[in-house]
Amino acid sequence: MQAPPVDRTAPPPPGELRSFRFPPFLKRTLAGGITVYAARLAGVPLVSLELITRAGAQHDPAGQEGLATFTGSLLDEGTARQNSLEIAAHVERLGGYLYSAADWDSGYVVGALLAEHLDSGLDLLAEIALTPTFPDREIERIRSQRSAELLRRAWDPASLADDRLIEAIYAGTPYGAPLLGRAGSLGTLGRDDVVSFYQRHCALAGSTVVVVGDIDPEAMIRRIEETLIPPSGQEPSPGPPEIRPAPLDGIVIHVVDRPGAAQTELRLGHAGVKRSNPDFLPLNVLNMLLGGKFTSRINLNLRERHGYTYGASSRFSGRQGPGPFLVDAAVSTSSTGAAAREVLGELRRIREDLVEILEIEETLSYMIGVYPYTLQTIGEVAKRLEILAVYGLPDNHYDQYTQRLAATTREQLLDVARKHIDPERIAIVAVGPADDLVPQLEGIGPLTVHRRPAETK
Amino acid sequence: MTLTASEPAPGLLQNLPFERAVLPNGLRVILHPDPSLPLVAVNLWYHVGSKNERPGRTGFAHLFEHMLFQGSQHVATNDHFRHLQQVGGVANGSTWYDRTNYYETLPSHHLDLGLWLESDRMGFLLPALTQETLDTQREVVMNERRQKVDNQPYGRSSERLHEMLYPGEHPYHWPVIGYMEDIAAATLEDVRQFFRTYYAPNNAVLTLAGDFDPDDALRRVESWFGDIPPGPPIPPISPLAASPPPLGAPGERRDVIEDDVRLPRVYLASRAPAYGKRGWYAGDLLSGVLSGGKTSVLYRDLVYERQIAQDVGVWISPYEEIATFMIVSTARPGVDGATLEQALVEHLDRAAAEPPAAADFERSRNRMLTELYSGLQKLDNRADLFSQFTTFFDDPGGVAREAERYMEVEPAELSDLAAACWAEDQRVTLTVVPRAS
Numbered sequence: 001m002q003a004p005p006v007d008r009t010a011p012p013p014p015g016e017l018r019s020f021r022f023p024p025f026l027k028r029t030l031a032g033g034i035t036v037y038a039a040r041l042a043g044v045p046l047v048s049l050e051l052i053t054r055a056g057a058q059h060d061p062a063g064q065e066g067l068a069t070f071t072g073s074l075l076d077e078g079t080a081r082q083n084s085l086e087i088a089a090h091v092e093r094l095g096g097y098l099y100s101a102a103d104w105d106s107g108y109v110v111g112a113l114l115a116e117h118l119d120s121g122l123d124l125l126a127e128i129a130l131t132p133t134f135p136d137r138e139i140e141r142i143r144s145q146r147s148a149e150l151l152r153r154a155w156d157p158a159s160l161a162d163d164r165l166i167e168a169i170y171a172g173t174p175y176g177a178p179l180l181g182r183a184g185s186l187g188t189l190g191r192d193d194v195v196s197f198y199q200r201h202c203a204l205a206g207s208t209v210v211v212v213g214d215i216d217p218e219a220m221i222r223r224i225e226e227t228l229i230p231p232s233g234q235e236p237s238p239g240p241p242e243i244r245p246a247p248l249d250g251i252v253i254h255v256v257d258r259p260g261a262a263q264t265e266l267r268l269g270h271a272g273v274k275r276s277n278p279d280f281l282p283l284n285v286l287n288m289l290l291g292g293k294f295t296s297r298i299n300l301n302l303r304e305r306h307g308y309t310y311g312a313s314s315r316f317s318g319r320q321g322p323g324p325f326l327v328d329a330a331v332s333t334s335s336t337g338a339a340a341r342e343v344l345g346e347l348r349r350i351r352e353d354l355v356e357i358l359e360i361e362e363t364l365s366y367m368i369g370v371y372p373y374t375l376q377t378i379g380e381v382a383k384r385l386e387i388l389a390v391y392g393l394p395d396n397h398y399d400q401y402t403q404r405l406a407a408t409t410r411e412q413l414l415d416v417a418r419k420h421i422d423p424e425r426i427a428i429v430a431v432g433p434a435d436d437l438v439p440q441l442e443g444i445g446p447l448t449v450h451r452r453p454a455e456t457k
Numbered sequence: 458m459t460l461t462a463s464e465p466a467p468g469l470l471q472n473l474p475f476e477r478a479v480l481p482n483g484l485r486v487i488l489h490p491d492p493s494l495p496l497v498a499v500n501l502w503y504h505v506g507s508k509n510e511r512p513g514r515t516g517f518a519h520l521f522e523h524m525l526f527q528g529s530q531h532v533a534t535n536d537h538f539r540h541l542q543q544v545g546g547v548a549n550g551s552t553w554y555d556r557t558n559y560y561e562t563l564p565s566h567h568l569d570l571g572l573w574l575e576s577d578r579m580g581f582l583l584p585a586l587t588q589e590t591l592d593t594q595r596e597v598v599m600n601e602r603r604q605k606v607d608n609q610p611y612g613r614s615s616e617r618l619h620e621m622l623y624p625g626e627h628p629y630h631w632p633v634i635g636y637m638e639d640i641a642a643a644t645l646e647d648v649r650q651f652f653r654t655y656y657a658p659n660n661a662v663l664t665l666a667g668d669f670d671p672d673d674a675l676r677r678v679e680s681w682f683g684d685i686p687p688g689p690p691i692p693p694i695s696p697l698a699a700s701p702p703p704l705g706a707p708g709e710r711r712d713v714i715e716d717d718v719r720l721p722r723v724y725l726a727s728r729a730p731a732y733g734k735r736g737w738y739a740g741d742l743l744s745g746v747l748s749g750g751k752t753s754v755l756y757r758d759l760v761y762e763r764q765i766a767q768d769v770g771v772w773i774s775p776y777e778e779i780a781t782f783m784i785v786s787t788a789r790p791g792v793d794g795a796t797l798e799q800a801l802v803e804h805l806d807r808a809a810a811e812p813p814a815a816a817d818f819e820r821s822r823n824r825m826l827t828e829l830y831s832g833l834q835k836l837d838n839r840a841d842l843f844s845q846f847t848t849f850f851d852d853p854g855g856v857a858r859e860a861e862r863y864m865e866v867e868p869a870e871l872s873d874l875a876a877a878c879w880a881e882d883q884r885v886t887l888t889v890v891p892r893a894s
Contacts, residue, residue, distance in 0.1 A: 003679035008531045008577060011540050012569035018495035018668065043493065044830050045473075085761070092820045096827050112831065141764060146769045148720065148789055156610050156721050258717070263600065263606035294538045304535055307596025311603050329587040332596075362543040369545010369564050372494050377834040379483035 003396050020372045022398035023381055026217040031228040033205035036387040038217035041378050045097065045115045047213030049122065049381040050287065051228070052389060054237040055107030055201035058321055060174050063188065069079055070142065070189055071197045072102030075109065077138035080131035084138055094121050103179065105139035105240070105320045105390050107202055112379065114126065115214050126228045129204060143186060154452070157258060158330070160429045161265035164254050164450065168427035169271055169324060170245045178305060200219055204228060206236025208389040212382040213354070243259050243321035245271045248425040251344075251445030257434035257452070264333045264432030268343050269326030270422060276392045279416045281404060283316050286413045286421075289363040290314055290350055297346050298327060300323015306342070308335040316420075320391065333432050337440025340428055344444075347423035354410040368402045473833075473857045475843060476671050478678075482687045483659025486678050487843045487853045489666040491836065497667035499571035500560040501579075502842035502848045504662075505655035507635070508554050508694055508778065516635015519552040520598050520643055521651050525559065526550070527590040530581035534590055537574055544570060547837075552633055555777040556848055562837045565668035572681040580685035582652055591602025591645055599641065602634050610718045610888050614785075618726045621712060621885040622781065628698050629776065633740030651654065662847045666840035699731065699780040703882075710885045713794075715892040720767060721794040722787045724887040725801060727878040729782040732775035733850055738862045739870040740782055740878070744771040745821030746813045746871065747784070747804065754808075754817060755786070759800055765792045766800075777849050780877055794888040809876035812868035824862050 004011070020118040025039035030147035057068035076099055077084045091098045091111070098111030099122060109128050113121040163178050170176035177185070209228065211220050248270060273279055284292075289316025292300035301311040317323030327347075333341045375381055388397060430437050434449050441447055475489045475678055507518050528534040541548045546563035559578075561571050606612040616632040623630040634640075663682070665674055730736030747755045748771040759766035769786040784805075788797045812818070832838045839856070846855040877883070 003683050006573070006680045008573065008581070010531075012573050014544070014564075014570070015566035015568070016565070017566050020495050044834050046830055046834075076826055085752060089816075092750060092752060095823045112827075115829065141761070144764060144789070145760075145767065151719050151790060152610075152767070152787075155717060157608060163570070194731065207804075261717070263603035265608075293542055295535065295542050300535065303597055304593065307593040307598070310597055310601035330600065330608065332600055332603065348741070362539065366542045366545055369543075369567075370547060370566070371545070372496055373545070373562055374549055376494060376496075377831075451493065 001442050012187055014211060022375070024223065026402040027383060027395055028221050030225050033234070033236060034207055034209055034224070034228060035389060036209045036211070036221050036224055038211045038215065038220050039381055039385065040217055041212050041214055041381055042214045043090060043377070045117050045214065046378060047118050047211065047215055048112050049098070049118070049125060050111070050382055051109040051125055052208040052210065052386055052388065053107040053204070054206060055102055055197070055200045056105040056240065056320070057102055058104050058174050058240055058243060058319070059201050059238070060177070060181070062205050063185060064193060065174070065177035065185040066179070067189055067193055067197050068102045068107065068145070068201070069179050070146070070181070071194050071202070072100050072107045073142055074134050074138060074194060075100035075132045077142065078127050078133040078135040078322065079127045080133060081127060082239050087124070092123060092334070094124070098124060103249065104175070118215070122223060122227050129202070129228070134191055134196065134198070136191060139191055139194065142392045143189070146180055146186055150180060150186065153178070153180070157261060157265045157431045160256050161267045161328070161429050164256055164431070165267040165269050165326065165427055165429045166324065168252060168429065169248070169269060173243045174241070175243060175321065175323070176243070189247055189384045201237045203233040203234050203237040204230035207384065208386070208387045210382045210389070212378045213386065219270045240320040245322065248427060250424060251426055251428065253430070253441050253447040254447050254450060255434050255437050255441065255447060256429065256431040256450045258431055259433055259435075261333070261432045263330050264336045264430050264437060266331050266336055266339055267326060267328050267333050267429040268340065269324050269425045271322045272316045272325035273420055274320060274322055276320070279300055279420060280316070280318065282408050282412045283420055285322070285360075285363055285367065285405065285408050286350070286417055287314055287316055289348065293366060295362075297350070298343060301342050301346060302331070302339055306335070306338070308332060308339045312343075318391070333436050336430050336432065336437055340430070340441065340444065344423045347421055347426070349416045351414070351421060351423075354414050357410070360408070360410050360413065364405055364408060367405050384419070430432060473839070475853050477853055478675055480658065480679060480683055482683065482685055485662045485847055486675065486778050487662065487664040487847055488671040488674055489664065489839060489843055490669060490671055491666065494836070495565050495668050496562055496756050496836055497565040497568045497571070497628065497665060497669055498511050498560065498562040498632060498836040498840035499568070500558065500664040500666070500837065500844050501575050502662045502844040503557045503652040503656060504555070504691070504848050505557055506553050506555045507631065507633040507690075508698065509655065510631070512625060512631065513639065514647070515631040516598070517643060517647065517651060518557055519634055520554045520594065520640060521648060522550045522557050523594040523598055524586065524591065524648055525578050525582070527594065528585045529578040530584045531577050531698045532574060532585070534585070537578075540570060540574060546571070554629055554633060558841065558844065561836060562843065565836055568665070568669060568674065569583055569677060572677055575663070576681035576685065579656060579658065579682070582656065583649060586645060586648055588645055591643070591648060595640060595643060595874060596618040598634070599637060602640065606632070606634065609847045611716060611722055613714060613716070613891055614722070614724055614887055617712060617714060618724055618783065618885060618887055619781070620729060621710065621887065622704070622726050623701055624697070626695060626697060627701050628694050629778070629781070655691065658682060659687040660691050662844045664840040664843040664847070665805050666836045666843065701728070704740065708774075713888045713890060716889050717892055718889065719891055720787050720790065720795070720892070721792075722785065722889045723794050723798045723801060724839065724889070725784040725805075725884050726887075727782045727884040729773055729780040729874070729878050731779050732777060735862070735866070736870070737773060737775070737780055739866045739874045740780065741825060742818070742821045742863065743808065743871045743874060744773055746817045747771045747808065749824060750820070752820065755804055757800070758804070759786065759797070763800070765789055765797055794890060798886065798888070805875060805879040809872055809879060812872045815868070818871070822863055826860055829860055
């Protein structure tokens, strides 16, 4: 049979759209105060299993930065029944992974296991969450490992840039230090601090469990109710603290000197909005066309028009508190000043005029069209359910997501750009050879040069 | 054109049906239907990579990959991504030693868009090439090299290890991204010549995975790709590739480089059986015995118990001609490279002397299988695997047999392999140390 001829001169028209819906899920709050989200997703013999507590790093006390992630990483280092290596070997027998950790918003015990071993996996998750023993030996071992990791970060240009930027934006708030903490704070964290953080912030009451995979959701919820039982009368841990970074005075520039560096790590940023802010969705649309996708304004400008960089992007980080808005790129040192000015120019331009009609149309159709692609795996679906729980979004959030996207207007984008992007009160960080960078960045705003602190040499 | 349906795959990966066809111009087509999501992955492999380059002209295959996103006769500069993104498509490409791939996953009703874009740059690239886009992409790639190699702590080590492991004329000697001066020297005529030599349907495999009817999809593929003429036969690569001469004298097997870092890092590398050979699977299982997870042999001893290492990793690269086996470990503060190297070598000697403990072997095998299943969740990964098995082995059914290949290996094969690959005269050693200030 002869293949039909094609017209190469224009994009071919689409076929018939197939509809897509977010997978159905069950949500139930159990007697002990645990809320369960469970979704059946067949296809692979794996199940994603996750406990989410309120033990995020936003609760790190001043001077004890890193305490939440320290505690999180210690939960699976010893329980009433098993030591660290026994737990690790146990997980491996279940044919997958299971570990504990923390990020800004939450503490986690999270895993993906072979479906046939799910019952044992749930037992182990309960054991880790309810009976951690925080052995001294493991505390010292993890401390020493984290101390070496901090040293590595201090000599890694991208980490240096990230850490300097958040310090510039969030000094004096929990967001001002890396999740790992600082060299100074790490040394002060004792077992008592870990135990009291655990007792205060890791309550099962008020926590969330997300299970996605080849499961029967009803049966799964019953199993969880039998296995994961909060101590009687346990109160939920405290909710998020108010984090209010002081606005920057103007454009502030920090150059971190790396003499002889082959390139410069560039960052621009300021505090953004809470994930729960109703502006977050239009802001995400705005960011997508500003610096979120390959064909965004910032990437096309810095990479495709000027060749300054291999790639530039921007994002609003979704957190319970006002997470950062930031732009990042690794740029050739000689074009750092020009690249920073181009980014500032793009941030000013996005506040001045409505975006082009074609731009918003392309962006919205991208975000709507790419949606099923982002929901292929059990882990991706589990992450979306976790977002509902952590940010208090309604159960029908994902059913309405594409309609809400489609309803976004250019006027809305201009409005949120003016409210939430401020190129006149922004921090600029450049990590590279200061002698080359300072002359290029002078005149944009007050500039501080940071040499490598003596203790990391 | 008719489709040849696959035999039902035995074993653990039965839900990977595929059909295959070859167009008269030589394009091999694999169709893997899966209607569970309204998506289609379009995945195109060209059997050309950095191994097809010459010394002094390195980095070309990769720079060329960048040029393939700069438009073609019917697609304006920058419009490749624009067309795909505005329908919700996700796209990229990558270059490796043996191959270059281009891929997009898009809503399945836009299948024709993906086929239009891929066929336009396969058949109609030359009219769109300009000096201006080449100049910009050369800058972009030089910045990519700075970001991933020159400005990256320990970033030069992989390059240096390959230089030590393979002699100067060997096609794995130079880095995929190329040396800076070679990237800077690339001309428009080089780009044209490269296209004429390697970018033809007879040197490519196209896989579609996702929500489509195979007969209908094949008709569409024929419409878009059928009239692209085949190219000349592909120039052979050096016969050295699969069987390089033995490693040099002891002095050539060791090196120390200084870098802007604080913790010394030790690298050991050796040559191993090529991807697809039984010994390669033994090598992958051995890497899982030695590293990966707290109870693995090296992690448990060096990181957990003795705490002389911050991290340790072992892997075997899936190269087509000959594989590279690599061990990397970063020292804890206060530990020097020699101490760490000695500890690594003691473990390698033990791995060569006796088969792994049953529990370690089983753990490694379980891990491989879980990773395999986990990776198969994504359509784009599945499409990439079908293209890979067809490009390297002309055997798309190999994807479904991948789990069996691991299951067939006996524990004693791991120690035999360790003895063959990791003997003192079979390995190279590189230490990265803090630059003296």
